[in-house]
Amino acid sequence: xxxxxxxxxxxxxxxxxxxxxxxxxxxxxxxxxxxxxxxxxxxxxxxxxxxxxxxxxxxxxxxxxxxxxxxxxxxxxxxxxxxxxxxxxxxxxxxxxxxxxxxxxxxxxxxxxxxxxxxxxxxxxxxxxxxxxxxxxxxxxxxxxxxxxxxxxxxxxxxxxxxxxxxxxxxxxxxxxxxxxxxxxxxxxxxxxxxxxxxxxxxxxxxxxxxxxxxxxxxxxxxxxxxxxxxxxxxxxxxxxxx
Numbered sequence: 001x002x003x004x005x006x007x008x009x010x011x012x013x014x015x016x017x018x019x020x021x022x023x024x025x026x027x028x029x030x031x032x033x034x035x036x037x038x039x040x041x042x043x044x045x046x047x048x049x050x051x052x053x054x055x056x057x058x059x060x061x062x063x064x065x066x067x068x069x070x071x072x073x074x075x076x077x078x079x080x081x082x083x084x085x086x087x088x089x090x091x092x093x094x095x096x097x098x099x100x101x102x103x104x105x106x107x108x109x110x111x112x113x114x115x116x117x118x119x120x121x122x123x124x125x126x127x128x129x130x131x132x133x134x135x136x137x138x139x140x141x142x143x144x145x146x147x148x149x150x151x152x153x154x155x156x157x158x159x160x161x162x163x164x165x166x167x168x169x170x171x172x173x174x175x176x177x178x179x180x181x182x183x184x185x186x187x188x189x190x191x192x193x194x195x196x197x198x199x200x201x202x203x204x205x206x207x208x209x210x211x212x213x214x215x216x217x218x219x220x221x222x223x224x225x226x227x228x229x230x231x232x233x234x235x236x237x238x239x240x241x242x243x
Contacts, residue, residue, distance in 0.1 A: 005228070006175055006207055006238060007070040007103055013057050013090055014075040014082055015043055016050040020107050022160060023132030026181050029074045050081045057093055066099045068241060078108040084115055094122045101241040105130060105155055109143035121149040126173075126239070128153035133160045145170045151239050157209060158184075162191045168202040173239050178212025186214040192230060208235040 002010050015033060019025070029048070036044040043053045060069060071077060077087060094102050105128040106112050112127065121127060127149045131137035137156070144152050151172050156163065158179030168174075176195055178187035192208065199206040208230045214220050216230075228234055 002070060002073070004070060004073065005209055005236070008068040009070070010073040011056070011060055011069045011071055011102075012043070012074045013053055013059075014050070014072050014077060014086075015053060016046060016048045017075050017079060018050070018081075021130075021132065021136035023107065023130055023137065023158060026158075026179060026183050026185075028181070031181075033074060050075070050079065052082065052086055054086075054089070057089055060093055060097045060100055064099065066101070066241060069100055069102045071102050071104045076106050076108055077104060078106045078111040078115065080108070080111065087115060088119075091119065091122060091125075094125050098124050100124060101126065103128065103153070105153075107136075107140065109140035113143040113146050116147045116149075121147060123150055125149070126151040126153055128155055128173075130154075131156045131163065132158055134163060138163060138166070141167065141171070153239075156195060158212065159187045159191055159195075160185055162188070162194060164194075166195065166198050168198060168204050171202075171204055173205045173207065173237075174199050175207045175209055177209030178214060180210070180212045182213075184213035184220070186218060186220070187212060188218075189216040189230075196230070196235065205237040205239055206235050207238060 002008060033044055033048040037047040102125045104125055107130045109129045127147060129140035129144045131154045152170055153173035154171060155175045157175060157177035159176055174195060176192050179185050196206050208228060210228050
């Protein structure tokens, strides 16, 4: 099971990554990869260096119960070091396990769009991009909107600034969350409310994941998360799973 609030399980046929934008600064996957390497865990022999793990490709086929999978929580499927032929193998598994729903999140939106110019998106695959700021994140939205997918989503986590106006046409779901960890950067409530209000106006499902290390009062705490409530309630809507 996954501890990520908006999914059920993770599937990592790729591990390791290269940082490409401010959202990567305090990457949890990098810290976890080094910890798993020190523990001698299979697949993490190279720490956070990009590694393909083909032995994991068939894992979802062993599970019959319909499950929500976050694909590559420890990496990015569309980074340049992952060949299109290997991505084909990942997509083949997704297509032959229609009982599952797969959430694929990337910061390499242009490469994802390039791949799907010549490949159909499986009906049970949700495609998403990270939108942590204006300079790097917002431009990924247009690439995502260019792809013919049944479900498209944005992950504004860690949310690093007010994103201003968002063009949400063709977007079905938005996740927002603050950063955790010793070096966490603060997230302001007004930034979150701006996104929530736009989601409500555009009939887009909104999921508030966590405050992170900083509370909505602007005070940093010494614990992993300061809760999930926004204005006194949980915001945890999610699109329906593919069936």
